[in-house]
Amino acid sequence: MDAVSAPASIEELLDRIMEVSDGLPKRLRQCADYVVANPDRIAVSTVAEMAEAAGVQPSAFMRFCQVLGFSGFSQMQRLFRDSYIPAWPDYSTRLEKLRQSGAGSPSALLAEFVEAGRLSLETLTRTIDPRTLDVAVKALSEASMVHIVGLRRAFSVASYLAYGFEKMNVPTMLHDHVGKLDSHHAIRAGDAVIAITFAPYSAETVALAEAGARAGASVVAITDSLASPLRPVTPLLLTVQEADFGDFRLLSATLSLAVALVVAVGTANRERQNGI
Amino acid sequence: MDAVSAPASIEELLDRIMEVSDGLPKRLRQCADYVVANPDRIAVSTVAEMAEAAGVQPSAFMRFCQVLGFSGFSQMQRLFRDSYIPAWPDYSTRLEKLRQSGAGSPSALLAEFVEAGRLSLETLTRTIDPRTLDVAVKALSEASMVHIVGLRRAFSVASYLAYGFEKMNVPTMLHDHVGKLDSHHAIRAGDAVIAITFAPYSAETVALAEAGARAGASVVAITDSLASPLRPVTPLLLTVQEADFGDFRLLSATLSLAVALVVAVGTANRERQNGI
């Protein structure tokens, strides 16, 4: 064992972990991964707890500490205990404090948006009709290709959906209108279109959804109200109410809906393939 | 001694301390005062350390714990340690189970993701250091141009930031790598770069952040752990821990952080312009 000195700060420690982790045996690697992912637990845990959480024996965790240059777990723990930033007065109190700490300070703003995001998520489960969601998933999973369109602030959601579907091996086309290219002739019967738009609604998105409907594709709409111009286009309307802040729509709830769509469609597809 | 049950939460504990502290003898009063003033030390200290810091004997501190209804110091400490660790462990395993059980109807999935999103938001307020956030906002608002880079799943966040900054009249360039075009020479001294990447980290994003740093731009990193390759590049590291589900990173918390950045920078800019 190379007799190196113990890291003197958490930074140094992480550097050292990065440095050695490639040449580490399996169990020690598990320790490294766990520590990097959960550095906050070290200060308040025992070796036994850390080892169990990392899926190794306490002795293995000890060896890990020693490889890093510490005399043992206790020394490593001292590092974390000294630089321990308390997380509690638990959530609500902390949020309150954050908010009060200077009305317009960035962290006060963050607190606001976090709270708004939580509210949006709460309402999401209520406003989404399970049956509509089921039908939408079915339509998407049966489509030979999924077209996705969403511009301006909805573009984040569109790009995330495109990424997710691609990862799930679902044939996907993201209509990003780069170079003002409108590729609505790419949509065919048997395809599906996901159109995302919020007030003030984007004309291009609505146009593409309409073109898709005319071409015989199923259209799934993600929008913000029943007054959306997408309502005449399709019965598959997933409405998400999110807190607005001036021009800034929080997308927490919309993104969660997007992930749910992706995973649901992906697994449905897989099951269908296995079933055949 | 009145045989009351132990407080079940930190709030209850503090209530109880307030309640009894008037009728407490000198040394026990010292303990009460110290605990109320430094509750954050309890989770990471031993009785001996707490006692010394409070200026009493360990046995006195023990009596104090018992007066509050605890069996001893350990039980009281567990309260603080547990409250530090969020209900966040084995979230991915939970989702994995859900997925394997096949019972994942779309709306059940949605509920899971909503819950995961809420957790992510809660931890966000803890993992973000207000000072780092302040400095990051300052750097961004002083930049003559903000460059944004984030690829793959981080692209949603990048595009949202670009949209938001543009709306806020902040000069912005989104490095989207369309056509594999790498425009890193566009970054100059006095600019700022926001680099967003999550494990497995995208080499292009890191490269652009490095190029920015070399060019003399301030770099703000949005990433998922202290082990991120962006850590050597910049001290302005905003880490967001979010529940992963296979390849699917929920972005609720990251998006909230993005909105906070946009609004904070936007208003800072506006104030500066009015001030001049």
Place this chain on the structure above:
DNA sequence: CTCGCTATGGAATATACTTTCCATAGCAGA
């Protein structure tokens, strides 16, 4: 002033944790 009660400090004990050690399993090279 004395008695009796409570508070206090320190030492003794018990417990829990860390750390080490050893036997064995696994693996790579001869």
Place this chain on the structure above:
DNA sequence: TCTGCTATGGAAAGTATATTCCATAGCGAG
């Protein structure tokens, strides 16, 4: 296939910590 090395798990030893106990100091009441 055998040999030697490394990795691993489990248990034992050591250490630190929590907890209890008791002797005594302090204090108020009679």
